[in-house]
């Protein structure tokens with residue numbers, strides 16, 4: 001069973017990512033959604049997650065603040081976090097990595113990019 005948390009303040013973007021994942025043959029049994037970092041933290045405590053895809057710019061709590069908060073919890077299982085964001089600069093990428101993100105996808109992404117990056121964390125049909 002694989003459960004993936006999609007964190008983005010755009011419901012449309014969450015749907016696009018979900019559709020791309022399904023079409024690319026990546027195996028996900030359940031999607032959980034959150035509209036900002038604070039909601040995402042609640043979902044983390046309420047679910048056994050295998051992977052988190054996280055936007056950067058969101059109200060209430062940004063993606064980077066979420067990652068820092070998540071990593072400071074020191075959970076027994078380190079859930080991989082992939083940033084999916086329009087913030088594509090090298091400075092942002094290193095900030096994400098230093099904060100505990102595992103990977104980075106820049107929007108707009110292609111189906112191949114999504115599949116290649118997520119394929120490191122999920123099974124593919």
Ligand SMILES: [Mg+2]
Pocket residue numbers: 008009010055056057058
């Ligand atoms: Mg956003």
